[in-house]
Amino acid sequence: MKISIFLVLLSLIGTQDTINLSLQDAIRIALENNRDIQIVKKTVEISVGDIETQKGIFDPQIGLSxxxxxxxxxxxxxxxxxxxxxxxxxxxxxxxxxxLPTGxxxxxxxxxxxxxxxxxxxxxxxxxxxxxxxxxxxxxxxxGFGLDVNLTPITVAKISSEISVKELETTISDVFLNVETAYWNLVAAKKNLELANTILDLSKDLQRRNEIQVEVGVLPPVAVTEAKSEVARNEVGVIVADNALKAAEDNLKNILAISITQKIDATDEPTTVVKTYDESQTFNEALEKRPEVAQAKLDIESKETLKKFYSNQRLPxxxxxxxxxxxxxxxxxxxxxxxxxxxxxxxxxxxxxxxxxxxxxxxxxxxxxxxxxxxxFPIFNWTAKGNYVKASADLDRSVITFKKVGDDVELDVSNAIRAIENSIKGINATKVAVELAEEVLRNEQERLNVGIGTTRNVLDAQRDLVDARFAQIQAIVNYNIALARLERAKGTILEAKGVKIKE
Structure with a gap:
């Protein structure tokens, strides 16, 4: 069995120093480079080799002496x-x-x-x-009579190989979710830095205007002091935002397994298109497509095969x-x-x-x-009886695990849909908050210009606007991450990224 992974490959566009990454570019690089994916791929290859090993029990042996x-x-x-x-x-x-397999x-x-x-x-x-x-x-x-009994090692090895493929699918799904989460966090950090620089420029502009108005006697000297204090505060904010951007870049580069010194830039914009989902329908889709569910079913099949084998071993x-x-x-x-x-x-x-x-x-x-x-036949047959008891308990445990996986999938789907709904509410709320903060800032600026406002009121309005815009950026990013989490919860994140795993 060979594992082939098909993906629409997109070329990277960037300068020699900086790689401009779309989300799909990041997905492609992760698929090729991510260490966790590489490790599980080797596990799949090992499981394929184990099938061949188990077939060896039916190899004819030629003896010469x-x-x-x-x-x-x-x-x-x-x-x-x-x-x-x-x-x-x-x-x-x-x-x-x-x-022979017949016994x-x-x-x-x-x-x-x-x-x-x-x-x-x-x-x-x-x-x-x-x-x-x-x-x-x-x-x-x-x-030892019959095909089912004697083919047990090969059957179990084949099922284990199928399980390893599902583990690979699970690992790739987790990596894709981590990539998308890190990607949108990088986008947020990038926008936060741009916003921090914008508010720094605004505070510097306010400082210049206050200095002019103090010179002409319109404002008291304390207005300049307050403006300078705000500039210093915003310079710190830029430093913090720049560090956050670099940390977000490093996190994404670590997942993609590319050099930590390589500069990257996220070029995609997060979506704000509202999507709605039916929880019951989505849950049924997840039960059908989640690799963990398929893996749990295969584990039950493997344990049933072993139980039949150990049942046969109790016979004389x-x-x-x-x-x-x-x-x-x-x-x-x-x-x-x-x-x-x-x-x-x-x-x-x-x-x-x-x-x-x-x-x-x-x-x-x-x-x-x-x-x-x-x-x-052994008089007491303790070994065969003990193995059968263990195999029966192992099967029961796999059945319980399968039910637990179903419960976990239902919880994942419910949490993901709730996160999407909350993110949409957050986007709408922060949009209103930004609009109101912009209006308040315009009013306070006009009041300051005509001499009835204060610099402190303008600075407070600027801070409120910055906080509202930060919250808006985070709400949009959270919405995009929530969409990715739902795709992962449904088991469709590979399909959504154009990836297929074939045996």
Whole structure:
């Protein structure tokens, strides 16, 4: 299984020093660079490898072995006065063993050939060749019977791989939400700095006008002092806003995994288009599309598979086996073999050549058939019972977890919709507050110009306007973040950003 991520790629537009980032640009960079996404991608690759590993339990095993022995062996035979036999043997063996998903096991082409030499007088052939060819097949009838049971490791590995894909989707969704949150916070910090500079310019302009009016005797000297104090205060505000902007930039760069020294600029404007949602319909959509819900369902499927497996393991082990053995013998007559007459009896012609041992296998001259039944079971069976109890509890826990995930999804959707509604109210309220603060500032400025107002009243009106505009910026940003949170809560944030994960 390969994971492919498709995204409409947008080119970055910027100078050599500063990268101008749209939100979609930031999403693309995060998809390519973010460390959390890279880590989970590797987890997916590991899970794919685990599937291949589990398939190995059905790999046929070819065995090859050979040996040579040469030694002296004691004997009490009266036909060998020395009491010693010198014997040498070369042995070669091969076979193919394995298991099938049905619970069938086999040992095929179990072939052996031995060449033996001896100085014993009571052996008719030296060197002698003996051959054996066996075929054995068996079937588990209770424990280990059936496809479902024997494919359990592969099935669980496949489900785990699907879960890892859902984890990847969850991680990407979280990263996209973090990117969008950091992006809009950067936009807010940028606008706040612009506003701080604007109010600084206004306070400096008021200081200049007050100095002129003090010179002509319209205002008292304290008006200049108050204006200078406000300039100093606003200069501090600019410093604070600039630091906040740099912190917001660094936070976004950290998520995007780009150099902390790289300058970036957010170019998108937040939306103020009002969107409404039906909570019940949105919740149903979230249950269908949230990766966490799918992941919880897959976990239940995995635990059900394991429960069935451990249920089967409680059964006795009963198997039936059938085997066929073919044998062959051949070699050269022992010239020193024992004889009770003038000449030793001749070797039967079917055994007097080495090739006879192989011919007899081919012609199945000496077959042996066997059928075997094996039954075994532990007296108390504690291990199998304990594993089944654990598997049952594990399944129950997964079911409860699935229900909890549903509850959490419903809460996420409800909170996200409420945040959107509150943000819309905040935008409307701050819009009115800005308009009223602007009107108050105009009135206070006019009163100051005609000599019936005070500098303090103008400064207070400027501060109120700044606070109202700050609140308006934050309300708009909160609305855009709330929209992103709802997409995350619905499980549609990847779709909204043009990203698809395919297996």
């Amino acid at each position: 050979s040996s040579y022995t040469d030694g002296e062996f004691p004997t009490a035979s009266t036909f060998i006065p020395s009491g010693t036999i010198n014997e040498g043997e070369f042995l070669a063996e091969s076979g193919v063993t394995g298991n 069938t096991f086999y040992n095929l082409f179990n072939f052996s050939v031995a060449r033996t030499t001896t100085d014993s007088d009571i052996v008719d052939l030296t060197p002698s060749w003996t051959t054996n060819l066996g075929f054995t097949i068996g079937q588990n009838l209770l424990q 082990s009963l198997s039936v086996q059938a085997s066929v053995q073919l044998q062959g013998l051949g070699g050269s007559a022992n010239p020193d073999r024992l004889s009770f007459g003038d000449e030793p009896e001749p070797i039967p012609p079917q055994f007097d050549e080495a090739s006879d041992a192989f011919r007899q296998l081919a012609e199945t001259d000496f077959p042996t058939f066997a059928v075997l039944g094996i039954l075994s």
